[in-house]
Amino acid sequence: MxxxxxxxxxxxxxxxxxxxxxxxxxxxxxxxxxxxxxxxxxxxxxxxxxxxxxxxxxxxxxxDSGRVLSWDLDGPVLDKHSTGGVGDCVSLLLAPALAACGAYVPMISGRGLGHTGGTLDKLEAIPGFGTQPDEQRFRQIVAQAGCAIVGATADIAPADKRLYAVRDVSATVESLDLITASILSKKLAAGVDGLVLDVKVGSGAFMKDLAAAQALAEALTKTANAAKCRTTAVISDMSQPLVPSLGNALEVAEVMRVLTGTGRGPIVDVAAALGGVLLANSGLVADVQDGADAIAKAIRNGAAAERFGRMISAMGGPVGFVDSWQRFLPEASIIREVKAPSGGYVRAIDGEALGLAVVQLGGGREVESDHVNPAVGLSEVVRLGAKIGKGQPLAVVHAARSDQADRAAAAVVAAITLGPSRPKLPDLIIERVG
Missing domain, CATH: 1.20.970.10 (Transferase, Pyrimidine Nucleoside Phosphorylase; Chain C)
Structure with missing residues (x-):
């Protein structure tokens, strides 16, 4: 050897x-x-x-390169993973909603990869939040809050931790085999009973076409089920950002609006579709539709927000974060609207270009050692099919410096295609695999 x-x-x-x-x-x-x-x-x-x-x-x-966890809890141990997209903060919504429905969610997540944001980077926009509790504390948080979103410890799939960093800086992120091994090695090491995979397809995803997304969904579900973990993949649309914000603190703000009842949008529909599969597969509900309804109800009635608040405070964040989250999240020093150079309907959005614009603002990493600025990004990004007049805003740039804001504004204009007619909007949930 x-x-x-x-x-x-x-x-x-x-x-x-x-x-x-x-x-x-x-x-x-x-x-x-x-x-x-x-x-x-x-x-x-x-x-x-x-x-x-x-x-x-x-x-x-x-x-098996590290420790494999096992659990002794009074409910199923479930998890979710997304293959990556822009404005994709579903994990922050789904984990506490599943906990409110009787599941336990020890979610081992990652950082930004390529043009996509990382769940851990988003949570670290919350002051004091620590993503690396030791195993004993991790187990306590899962038992008490019902969910904990953490980074892999040094002894959980350490081979993946090394390879993950290499992939981000060596232009090998898109490999189907490496994506599969990376996602599942961590998830299987967490000792979960059931898993749902959100396989994104579209301009903001790693998989740009449906055939590639289907191939990845098949690879993931076959591999996970071969390892005795009941797994289903849901292929969902990423032809535009899932929420109208890209950037760590900005995406947390979008989640908080949903959890506290002042926002909704397609993120709730995706969370319900994914959570419905998990709850049905685990036997907590009769079928997928009942599960989706339970997830939506937990978000709507505040039960998910209560679980999220428990998790935040248990992991070092502010005790009253859910009640007054606006005062805790950082804000960029420069906030600037990007005006449309002409009018028309929004026919296409290059999600990858928007994600890379956020990276160049400092909201992600170009090399492993880069510091991430949690406050920068884009907000109020227009939606597909919207009618925009000349001079109306396409998005709002949040930047640390004027030159960065200028480059981001130019990237936004280039990434959004306007035309004379309204496009046909794609289905949000495309199919289930496995």
């Missing part, structure tokens, strides 16, 4: 054996392979791919 031999196999379009992939995962975790070899591995898999058997073997090897 050595890295060179495994890399040579991958270069020659051969799938390494289960033992070889197991060795490489352990070597990623304990540092036996160099950063150069880790990057070469990611690029080789991205370019040449693995077989179905190889994908399962890599996923289980990465799971």
């Amino acid at each position: 050595n890295a060179r031999a495994i890399l040579a196999k991958l270069r020659q379009r051969q799938t390494p054996t289960r033992d070889e992939l197991g060795w490489f995962a352990r070597a990623l975790a304990d540092g036996q392979v160099s950063d150069a070899q880790a990057g070469a591995f990611a690029m080789a898999v991205c370019l040449n791919g693995l077989s179905d058997v190889g994908r399962v073997a890599l996923t289980l090897a990465m799971r």
